[in-house]
Amino acid sequence: MTVEEQLTEPEITRPTRSLTAVTARLLVSGGPFEMETAEIGGVATRVWKHAPAHMRAVVEASLEHGETAALVYGDERLTHAAFYRTTATLARRFVEDYGLAKGDRVAIAMRNYPEWVIAYFAATAVGAIAVPLNSWWSGPELEFGLTDSGAGVLVADAERIERLGDAPARLGVALIGVRTGSLPEGARTWEEALGEVAADARLPEAGLAPDEPCTLFYTSGTTGRPKGAVGSHRNLLTNIVSGSYSRFRSLMRLGLDMEEVQAYVDALGPAVVLCVLPLFHATGAQTVMLPTLFNGGTLVLMYKWDPEEALRLVDRERVTAITAVPAMISQMTSSPRLGEYDLSSLMLLASGGAPAAPALVSRTRSTMHDMLLGQGYGLTECSATATVNGGSDYLLRPDSAGVPVATVDVKIVDAAEQELPPGEVGEVWIKGPGVVHGYWRRPDATAATFTGGWLRTGDLGRLDEEGFLYIVDRATDMIIRGGENVYCAEVEAAVHEHPAVGEVAVLGVPDEVYGEEVGAVVRVLSGGELTEDALVEFLKPRVAPFKIPSRIRIVADELPRNAAGKLLKKQLKQEYGWSAEQG
Template identity: 85%
Template sequence: MRPLAAVTARLLVSGGPFEMETAEINGVATRVWKNAPPHMRSIVESSAEHGDTAALVYGDERLTHTEFYRHTAAMARRLLDDYGVAKGDRVAIAMRNYPEWVIAYFAATSIGAIAVPLNSWWSGPELEFGLTDSGATVLVADRERIERLGEALERLELSLIGVRAGELPEGARSWDAVLGEPGPDARLPEAQPAPDEPCTLFYTSGTTGRPKAAVGSHRNLSTNIVSGSFSRFRSLMRLGLEMEEVQAYVDALGPSVVLCVLPLFHATGAQTVMLPTLANGGTLVLMYKWDPEEAMRLIERERVSAITAVPSMISQMTASPRLGDYDLGSLMVLASGGAPAAPALVSRTRRSMHEMLLGQGYGLTECSATATTNGGSDYLLKPDSAGLPVATVDIMIVDAAEQELPPGEIGEVWIRGPGVVHGYWQRPQATAAAFTGGWLRTGDLGRLDEEGFLYIVDRATDMIIRGGENVYCAEVEAAVHEHPAVGEVAVVGVPDEDMGEEVAAVVRLLPGGELTEQELADFLAPRVAAFKIPSRIRIVTEDLPRNAAGKLLKKRLKQEYGWSAAERG
């Protein structure tokens, strides 16, 4: 394979598509992509240039890039004129992966407002918290989210736009009524968002049990558009191709058709799937919910060329008995995102599907989803690695004294680059704890090899990744503790072949307390999202093991209950 340094030098040549420059962000000199879109508005404006190419596909519904521009421009005008949305105001989005999600996002950010994607799996109280915490003035939501909020909508001082919702609460308006019929003269309202102004609040769970909103700027998000192309070029050029050959290959393929199987409220779904697809004139095919057979049907029907999915989705698709019934020949890129893929899954995918580019990456909401990428031949050689940092990103491994460690040594992973967000919304202490001098302290443990490939060896304390969904134990423990019969609880992640991890809980009852596993699950249902409810529950009466400092010994609990190895529940 061609040496990494030679490939990188060729890609970063002055005047090329991957030229870098230095920008001062929050007082820190930062390498940035010179040719990245300056803001979300520019992505919408470029859509008009892609004409009749499909931009959004949902079921039998299709919007061309021209129609996408007109719908977004019309909704931006309505937000401005009808709802008084101004620069810096928050517009919350709570719904399934509908076309309206995409349009609402770009309509808000194109006029300098801040889009607030809310987790559509959240319960009513969780949604209410996100709306209150963000101070949203407008909520765009579908029927299910409106029903979950219920009477809370009366307490919230915001305007509601209902999407595919049927009968609406008093004072709310339907999406169709607000949007009207966008005509050929629809134009975006005048606005001048700056690259480092905030444009999104993506919520990420915290160890305190309350989600925190990462404040993302236009530059944070647009960085991913160039970083994705850079990574693709780097992996192909490592095989010996010249830059011009890769460009000719990409041009011959034409715009990508990307199946969006991840929720758009996730940084991965919105920032590494939606944004690059639309910015490059591609087609985003949306799914109502994940179903492996439906995914294969859509790949065949729409000639899908790329998918980014969590490992459990890839596993279900490759294990489907109907895998051979569909023509999947158009699929050229299959990437793992949201959770690390086991090397065994990589091998299984290669055996069961045709030759394609496989890959995965590493990132957090706090670094706008992408820090490292591992694709092509690198991924096949090092499937257990999270990959190489993109050229604008620095990765440093530090010890407990925050001193940089040499290659091979395990320590905390720190990230610096234009994707690192500007902190947490209205959380100065949490911001100070996680961000320092342009660096993001990830809380993840990892190491770098001699070539600069990153390996994650452990995750942030008490975090479970269930099918790509982050679950923080403290949040679930707090909800369990609300039950009057509970004395103490320990929530842990246990290995699972399908989901990667499942949520498990050991609950000690108070003397005289009575509680069954099903009763606890029913108790939690209205309090936390369904994916956070433990699927493995043990009810005990003895004290849970703790160390001398009173800290729960969760590793010992896993061993005692046989949860240290994969278990079928």
Template identity: 55%
Template sequence: MQDRQATATADETANGTAQAAGAVPADLPGIAEVRAAMTAPGQLFEMDEVEIRGVRTRVWKNAPATLRDILEISRAHGDAPYLVYQGDRLSFAEHYARAAAFARLLTGRYGVAKGDRVAIAMRNFPEWSVAFFGAAVAGAVVVPLNAWWTAAELEYGLADSGARVLVADAERAERLAGVLPGLGVRCLVARAGGAVPAGCEEFEAVVGDPGDPAAASLPDVPLDPEDDATIFYTSGTTGRPKGALGTHRNIAGNPVSLAYGMMSAGVRAGGTVEELAAAAQRRVTLLSVPFFHATGCHSVLVTSALQGGTVVLMYKWDVRTALELIERERVTGFGGVPAMAWQVLTSPDFDRYDTSSLTGVSYGGAPAAPALVDKIKERLPERIPGNGYGLTETSSVTTYNAGVNYLERPDSVGPPVAVCDVKVVDPAGRELPPGEVGELLIKGPNVIKGYWNRPEATAEAFRDGWFHSGDLARLDEDGFVYIVDRAKDMLIRGGENIYCAEVEAALYEHPAVADCAVIGVPHEVLGEEVGAVVVPRPGASVSEEELSGFLGERIAAFKVPVRYWFREEGLPRNPGGKILKTRLREELLG
């Protein structure tokens, strides 16, 4: 374990000296100047350079080395609440004791050795975290499976990863009951609520009473930063999901990257790291995304363990329940994908609840419409939003935009954190100058090893330390990143590139639009034309003609949709909140 840990991170730290939202101080120092000051020798965010898979790479000198280090640090938070779920409240000390008990069970009775895979398939229950940290400190590679998957998809994840043990909730265990015997997987059922499927055991009964938290101890399994730690399956829209193989360094460094990203804005506005850290209050995060995605696990669960923050869990996403929890638990931050923030802020119930505890709104995972910034200013005056960019393959955070940086450039996802390099290239791999759109490449200690048992896919996406994201982006002169769209979702109309995110952002500016998605409509001559699926706000109505006229004043005529679909129900999304455009196309276009 390192002597010092970079743990302070919060929207309020980034906003520390930014003050009133909407006011950008004059004569701000440049991003490079801020980075040099924050990463200087002896500073909290000092960097080192190591060789990772043959590539010299900058790393955080003061980051925890492994998930074991993070769990040990979390123990010091004692009786403070770590996980809140309905009537259950699990303190850091209790969580540590339960994770330690599960780790000892794995290495003892179940004979799990370092490198064996342990899978988790359940909703966001507190037991998810117990199983995750327990398996990690036992030396296992943790395999979080998508709880929304069908039995066949879950079976695929278990077989593909070669998991020896599965921790599932009752719903997932029942779904898998018919296939588990053939897989040879030991199954533990959390929150069984009754009889468990044949061959399974009840998680709570097997783990047992962990006893006095002060007496808890972890099994003696040595871990290295480059040891395999996790396999998160990507939410690809075509073909089988790929298992993203991450290391302990990947996931343990992410909280420090998040801290740097948030605090660098405050330093740029005139604060110091020490002042911002001292001013930061303990975070209470309303988790609106699943643990089985990088945002929920890396940036919320693991970061909160390191910081001593509380994570408030929901059975499923619901806007009114979210508002109730914000009021009851004095939540300081929430977000998820931009659409979730938008739903809360535009809810007709918003004014019925006390949201004064909120110090910020953070979001990522999809492009955010600039109109969201205006809505945050309206509903949460003097709170400055933040967003970030990252992927499963980059262990969550790559860039972050907060505080004065966000006020200055709200349509950007921010500059890369100090340990990351980014560049934009054309199809031939030639690096493009600022302002030009191409594929975004990422390099840093957050980039995973590759895809589990997929050497060809790994060789294609990971080259010389650079991850080829598949996202279309541009950089400005100061290194701020602007995500234009996913390459596969870009429309080409008669040879003209149309980026869905641009049209969607313009649609969001219309006061009657609650949610939207832009898809391509086949055309015999042009190849594709623009179509838009629109969900109006409750009680609002809008016509095709009105939207087309509205958009015609904001974007070029060839980008204006030629066809609209209006629907009252929400748009189909994956568990991470991203719109399933493939499903929309199938539903609407056949």
């Protein structure tokens, strides 16, 4: 049976080849998925032998792809050749005009503009460290990112510049404004900073090694203070091979030979990928952007998420792949205009950033044409990808996060850090070349999270007999709202700043669109006055919009706690009808 016939098979059948057999065929010596052992931080680690060595290799690959489109934004199109020239020019300006050296930090704060991509690669290609800042952050949060990272240069758009006010000048950060009008004194526009892009522009020399740091992706902590995960070139570029490996594994599980899959992939040509996730997320930058550009594909960018605009772009650009959070997939498949667009080019629809409900899988299959479906599991701290579930495996186990890619080990441990057998629930630990080197200037947090090459995820899960991972709960007190991590302690701290608040419990509320919404139960101090609307207005300048509770209960009685003084959030969820069972 051909690949096309397998993809349109109406009945869900079990894979015809075992994982063991497929893995053995994929990992042959001399093949594209050959592995070797490298010592990373004193720990022997399996790595992809043929992964790119450093970030500048992604930029240099654009020279091979010439006049095919690399970036599309609205009516703007940038070829791979133009992407290379522009990135090389900015990289040279960073070195010659801004004095950037290896290890210096360049912060990026903007929407998913083409300039985001160019600034990211220009910085990392010369050995600097790119610091993507959450564009949803408030002014104080953005300022924290600049201060904590020690960034010397900030590339930002008009919205982020307005939020920051005089912070860049106060901090001595050189500002480059993207798609903006007037700028603070001393700042330069993108065009001024870039200057002339010569036809023969080339990247400046830079000696880079795979395990040198190149990114700081911020992830929130239970204390409410974001932590910068220090990612190396190897951490990020592992995703390029891991993504390809996972696709081959899914198709070969159907009984196809490696040569047949390769011929099918070659016939499809370079991917056209709609990037609906923010690039400041590990998933957007590392599993969507990097493989697309390195393999000569086209990255189609959106100003902001809109399900009908996404459908229109799939039709117009003949998009072949999308990776989105489940809420986005749900909005696309339930759009009343779904049938108005030609989506036949779409071959892969994957979910990431949050677990997808099994019902979403069946709904997608019933409302859209046959295609490869899948989802992955990972954290910023393991460079986004640890396990992947795709193809027939995903249809049979839609509630599973999948099996680890070949270079990754996953184990389940108990409270005593002893490995548990299949079926037992415990904390998920991950080891592999994607595990970052720790947290930026946070030795205590690093020691608490990373041990002997292993990442303690804080997630609770189990493995079945075949090695499929199931995430059953989060050990950390965290809400995932449409793929955005919201840590309760951070929001609680902001709520507590209101003078009328005595205590507060922030918790996740089930939501059909976002998976979870932010809820808060607030006890007002005796004699104090507070309304739901007033609390929302109070929080707007203090935290990002997606962190502001949309479900609020104002109470006078003390909140329930256990003997140790810990808030009984499960009891509160049941009391207010916010538990998953109550819906």
